[in-house]
Amino acid sequence: MSEAARTPSRFPGGIPAGAEGRDLAFYSIADRYLDDSMRAYPSTATVVGHHTYDALLEDLGAAGLQEKTDLARRYRAELSAIDPGGLSTSARIDYRLVLNEIEGALFSLTELRPHERSPQSYVDLLGNSTLYLTLLEPDSDLWPDRLGALLSRMRQIPRLLQAARANLRNPPRVATEMVLDTHAGIIAFFEKTAPPLFSRAPSLHAALLEENSRVIQALKDFHGWLERDLLPRSNGDWRLGRDLWTRKLRHTLQSGLSPDEIQRRAREHLDADRRLMLEVAMPLHRALHPDHRHLESGDDLVNRVVREVLDDVCSRHSTRESLFRDTLQAIERIKGFIRERGLITLPPENDHFVVEPTPGFLDGVAVAYFNPPPILEPDLKKSFWISSVPRGGTPEKDRDAEESFLREYNLYALQGLTIHEAFPGHYVLYGFALRSPFATVYKKIFSSGTFAEGWAVLAERMMFENGYADGEPANLLIHLKQRLRVPLNALLDAALHTREMTDEEADRFGLDLLQRFGFQEEAEARGKLRRAKVSSTQLSTYFVGWLELADILDEERLRQGARFDLRAFNERLLSFGSIPPRDVRALLHPDAAR
Numbered sequence: 001m002s003e004a005a006r007t008p009s010r011f012p013g014g015i016p017a018g019a020e021g022r023d024l025a026f027y028s029i030a031d032r033y034l035d036d037s038m039r040a041y042p043s044t045a046t047v048v049g050h051h052t053y054d055a056l057l058e059d060l061g062a063a064g065l066q067e068k069t070d071l072a073r074r075y076r077a078e079l080s081a082i083d084p085g086g087l088s089t090s091a092r093i094d095y096r097l098v099l100n101e102i103e104g105a106l107f108s109l110t111e112l113r114p115h116e117r118s119p120q121s122y123v124d125l126l127g128n129s130t131l132y133l134t135l136l137e138p139d140s141d142l143w144p145d146r147l148g149a150l151l152s153r154m155r156q157i158p159r160l161l162q163a164a165r166a167n168l169r170n171p172p173r174v175a176t177e178m179v180l181d182t183h184a185g186i187i188a189f190f191e192k193t194a195p196p197l198f199s200r201a202p203s204l205h206a207a208l209l210e211e212n213s214r215v216i217q218a219l220k221d222f223h224g225w226l227e228r229d230l231l232p233r234s235n236g237d238w239r240l241g242r243d244l245w246t247r248k249l250r251h252t253l254q255s256g257l258s259p260d261e262i263q264r265r266a267r268e269h270l271d272a273d274r275r276l277m278l279e280v281a282m283p284l285h286r287a288l289h290p291d292h293r294h295l296e297s298g299d300d301l302v303n304r305v306v307r308e309v310l311d312d313v314c315s316r317h318s319t320r321e322s323l324f325r326d327t328l329q330a331i332e333r334i335k336g337f338i339r340e341r342g343l344i345t346l347p348p349e350n351d352h353f354v355v356e357p358t359p360g361f362l363d364g365v366a367v368a369y370f371n372p373p374p375i376l377e378p379d380l381k382k383s384f385w386i387s388s389v390p391r392g393g394t395p396e397k398d399r400d401a402e403e404s405f406l407r408e409y410n411l412y413a414l415q416g417l418t419i420h421e422a423f424p425g426h427y428v429l430y431g432f433a434l435r436s437p438f439a440t441v442y443k444k445i446f447s448s449g450t451f452a453e454g455w456a457v458l459a460e461r462m463m464f465e466n467g468y469a470d471g472e473p474a475n476l477l478i479h480l481k482q483r484l485r486v487p488l489n490a491l492l493d494a495a496l497h498t499r500e501m502t503d504e505e506a507d508r509f510g511l512d513l514l515q516r517f518g519f520q521e522e523a524e525a526r527g528k529l530r531r532a533k534v535s536s537t538q539l540s541t542y543f544v545g546w547l548e549l550a551d552i553l554d555e556e557r558l559r560q561g562a563r564f565d566l567r568a569f570n571e572r573l574l575s576f577g578s579i580p581p582r583d584v585r586a587l588l589h590p591d592a593a594r
Contacts, residue, residue, distance in 0.1 A: 010035040011050065012376055013441030023091040026082050030098050030442060033075045037105075040068050043129035046149075048445055049374025054133065054149035057156040058125055060115055060163040072106040089590050093583045094442040096254070101446045104251040111244065115167045117236060119179040119226065120365075120534065122164045126186050127361030129153055134197055135373070135380050143200035150194075151204060154211045161222045168230055172238035175534050176231045178365070183226060185360015187219045238533040245497040245536055252537040253450050253544050254580035263494055266487035266543055270517065273487070277480045278302045280473055281309040288312055303516060310481070310519055313474045317410040320389045320402060327355055327386065330415045334423045337468050344424045344570045347431040351382065353422070358385040366531065367409060367524075368417050370426035375444045378434040384422050390523060404523035412469075412478035419463050424570070425456035432574035438587075439577030447578035449538065454545020454581060455574070457486055458553070461546075462566075484518045486546060489539035492532050548581035549573075556588070 009015040014031030015024070038045035042053035058064070079102070084095045108114060114121040130153070133146045190212055198208040240248065246259055278301065285292065285305050294304050318326045338346060347353065358369060364387050373380035392401040409417065419425055429452060433439055460479065469475035492513060496506055507529065514525035532539055552573075557564050576587045 022086045029078050046132045047128050049376030055152035057153045069109045072102050076102050089586050097442050097446040116169050117171050123182045123361050147201040154215045157215050158218045170236040171234050172236045173234040176234040182361050188360045190216050240497045240536050242498040249537045255544050266490040270487040273483050274302050277306050280477045281306045284309045314407040314410045317406040330418045342567050353382045355384045358387040363387050368421050370421040372430040404521045408521040408524040412475045416482045419460050420456040425459045429455050433577040436575045438575050443577035443579050448580045450541045450545040451578045453541040454549040457546035458549050486542045488518045490543040493539040496532050497536050
């Protein structure tokens with residue numbers, strides 16, 4: 001019997017089959033960490049599909065926060081005794097992933113302190129702790145267990161809300177204003193979504209209904225506290241500042257690129273893509289506005305000509321009622337093109353992929369998401385979420401908000417959004433990663449957002465570079481407009497959190513950057529500005545991920561020459577799991593990595 005066989009894993013896949021020697025020593029620590037961290041963060045365990053701790057809800061009181069800090073410090077010390085240079089290539093990547101996760105948790109608990117600064121962190125926890133208990137198929141025999149766990153968590157919600165009241169001290173006003181919308185989505189879950197599910201556990205039905213009433217009242221009381229108590233005293237600074245932002249960026253990206261290098265290359269790509277937009281727009285402009293003559297040059301010429309063309313192109317959009325239908329039509333067109341060109345193997349049609357509204361606790365934070373199934377339950381539903389069309393509060397403002405949203409996500413932009421989030425973007429990526437025989441559970445759980453967003457951006461470019469929408473210059477122009485978001489995201493993220501600006505100066509800078517240089521509609525620009533303030537460093541993942549993966553693609557084309565096969569490259573790349581791009585080369589060419 002091998003040494004690995006004598007060491008049972010505490011977590012499914014925590015100790016890979018065949019691990020021996022130094023690898024086994026590392027994986028034994030990592031396996032214990034997975035189980036202990038899932039106990040400390042039971043909602044995360046449910047999201048992963050590990051249901052041992054479903055009945056628990058995070059303890060974010062003073063003692064619970066200290067226990068989480070101690071946990072991270074203890075495992076960081078244990079891992080420091082392992083020399084990663086002595087590990088196999090795959091184990092060395094896992095080592096870095098686990099260590100980054102531990103150090104990131106410690107950095108968050110002790111320096112970023114979202115429990116004090118981010119009311120959204122509590123809303124996210126409540127949303128995930130309930131949503132992932134209710135992803136089952138309607139006829140699943142697991143409903144009684146999951147609803148029993150939901151009942152247990154419902155009974156602990158008042159404790160969590162009390163911890164939030166005690167912890168939240170001086171959050172930024174923009175964060176509290178946002179959470180008034182997203183927390184309303186949590187209330188809506190218990191008022192509308194949860195009660196119809198209770199009949200799937202007849203023996204618990206009465207207890208669930210009774211507890212549900214108490215939870216709704218507790219959540220409404222908390223909402224009142226957010227509005228009347230926390231909001232008036234939400235005067236904290238949403239900026240991280242250069243030092244904190246730079247250190248957080250290192251944990252987020254897991255990249256060797258420096259902030260200065262990222263900014264320089266982002267500006268270069270922004271300028272290049274704007275010049276491309278002018279080339280595409282000029283023939284359209286001559287057809288649409290034959291009498292218009294512009295004497296401007298440089299950025300002024302790009303802005304005038306492209307904006308005049310976009311004013312027409314963006315008017316070709318869905319209605320509030322047709323948005324989902326138009327998205328489904330885009331999906332069919334896109335899938336057909338991918339199959340025709342053989343870019344990558346698509347998941348089977350019976351893979352439980354659905355297009356549905358974004359859950360209330362995330363609605364409006366971003367326009368669209370792909371929500372993968374739990375890591376350990378890859379056969380469950382895969383959701384392409386689309387946020388609701390915004391409203392303005394009055395009939396006139398409703399019309400303005402709706403028109404601005406639908407112009408930004410016009411019929412062409414919907415296609416790009418679908419490519420990014422689903423085919424062959426995030427959905428196809430996770431399909432390969434979750435079923436990969438090569439990706440360990442660590443590569444799946446501690447997946448790299450930099451890789452995920454980088455692949456989705458690469459997928460957008462790949463589609464158009466291989467002939468998608470050929471002969472449709474308006475479609476290409478919108479694709480280039482969406483491409484501008486990638487470097488703009490990185491530039492906005494860095495500028496807002498590292499430059500000395502007043503709130504008014506930051507708003508003027510951000511809106512000018514996004515609207516004048518990115519041609520974004522006002523509603524989109526304002527939403528992105530808010531997102532940049534409350535979710536520092538995430539917006540940089542798109543550009544850095546694409547940059548690093550595009551470099552790898554170029555290297556492989558050069559290395560293989562005429563033998564290069566794009567489909568084979570794509571499928572091998574995704575088979576490694578969503579790992580930091582810096583680690584991809586070691587798995588593409590393991591002999592060279594030794």
